[in-house]
Amino acid sequence: MSKLRVAVLGAKGRIGSEAVRAVEAADDLELVAALGRGDTLETLAETGAQVAVELTNPDSVMANLEYCVGHGIHAVVGTTGWTDERLAQLNGWLSASPETGVLIAPNFSIGAVLTMKFAQQAARYFESVEVIELHHPNKADAPSGTAARTAQLIAAARREADCAPQPDATSTALDGARGADVDGIPVHSVRLRGLLAHQEVLLGGEGETLTIRHDSLHHSSFMPGILLGARRVVTTPGLTFGLEHFLDLN
Numbered sequence: 383m384s385k386l387r388v389a390v391l392g393a394k395g396r397i398g399s400e401a402v403r404a405v406e407a408a409d410d411l412e413l414v415a416a417l418g419r420g421d422t423l424e425t426l427a428e429t430g431a432q433v434a435v436e437l438t439n440p441d442s443v444m445a446n447l448e449y450c451v452g453h454g455i456h457a458v459v460g461t462t463g464w465t466d467e468r469l470a471q472l473n474g475w476l477s478a479s480p481e482t483g484v485l486i487a488p489n490f491s492i493g494a495v496l497t498m499k500f501a502q503q504a505a506r507y508f509e510s511v512e513v514i515e516l517h518h519p520n521k522a523d524a525p526s527g528t529a530a531r532t533a534q535l536i537a538a539a540r541r542e543a544d545c546a547p548q549p550d551a552t553s554t555a556l557d558g559a560r561g562a563d564v565d566g567i568p569v570h571s572v573r574l575r576g577l578l579a580h581q582e583v584l585l586g587g588e589g590e591t592l593t594i595r596h597d598s599l600h601h602s603s604f605m606p607g608i609l610l611g612a613r614r615v616v617t618t619p620g621l622t623f624g625l626e627h628f629l630d631l632n
């Protein structure tokens with residue numbers, strides 16, 4: 383059986399370099415291109431890449447995806463910085479190339495995907511919910527894509543259940559002291575040498591709290607999700623947001 387032809391964009395970065403090794407090590411995948419900043423995207427068409435794994439940064443991702451979708455190259459995207467406007471633009475490109483698939487995964491690690499799901503399930507049962515994400519200090523964006531997505535899922539679950547607004551008597555606060563407001567959920571970002579990628583969802587009710595915590599201790603935690611995404615995206619046209627859609631989670 384022929385191998386799936388995979389390219390990695392952002393191949394010299396922290397996660398991209400790990401993805402290059404993971405693709406090379408997979409029996410059913412062939413690494414046909416490993417592109418860094420300044421390399422031409424034409425390499426993707428020239429090498430016949432079927433899937434591009436996009437792990438660059440929010441400034442580069444849109445141009446890369448415009449090229450990929452325009453050339454019918456499926457994409458697995460880990461890069462952060464997604465807004466409604468960006469998603470609408472991507473959907474526009476996809477509607478002109480209806481057989482192409484794009485997976486955007488705020489987080490490729492199974493533990494983080496489960497954290498989001500558990501938080502979504504728990505959100506309606508507690509009066510208070512806050513998210514704390516903790517990352518290495520070289521991270522460009524805050525809050526993390528995972529934390530933003532977690533907060534959006536929590537907020538949607540609370541809206542659906544008609545939850546009351548969270549109790550919070552704060553009347554004076556230093557800027558930032560209560561974190562960023564993502565759909566009404568406070569999200570706090572820590573940047574600390576020694577960390578990689580971590581998240582806590584704190585839920586509080588009368589006389590009890592629940593903490594859901596996940597730790598990515600190595601970039602290897604993201605690799606099974608990236609490889610699964612590459613294998614599945616080629617048969618899943620259109621936009622898929624979240625790795626959970628490729629997992630058998632009930």
Ligand SMILES: NC(=O)C1=CN([C@@H]2O[C@H](COP(=O)(O)OP(=O)(O)OC[C@H]3O[C@@H](n4cnc5c(N)ncnc54)[C@H](O)[C@@H]3O)[C@@H](O)[C@H]2O)C=CC1
Nearest residue numbers: 392394395396397418419438442460461462487488489490
């Ligand atoms: N979804 C997930 O599970 C994960 C997502 N990420 C995200 O992936 C992105 C990259 O993270 P890191 O590897 O830590 O950053 P990094 O800064 O170490 O790597 C990014 C690399 O992309 C390169 N680059 C920038 N523009 C490019 C372009 N147009 N073409 C090719 N290469 C380009 C940079 O030179 C750099 O080598 C971030 O948005 C991060 O949040 C990171 C880890 C897991």
Ligand SMILES: O=C(O)C1=N[C@H](C(=O)O)C[C@H](O)C1
Nearest residue numbers: 462488489521526527528579
């Ligand atoms: O930059 C990182 O490192 C990570 N970025 C993603 C995010 O912003 O959520 C995923 C993971 O947290 C690691």
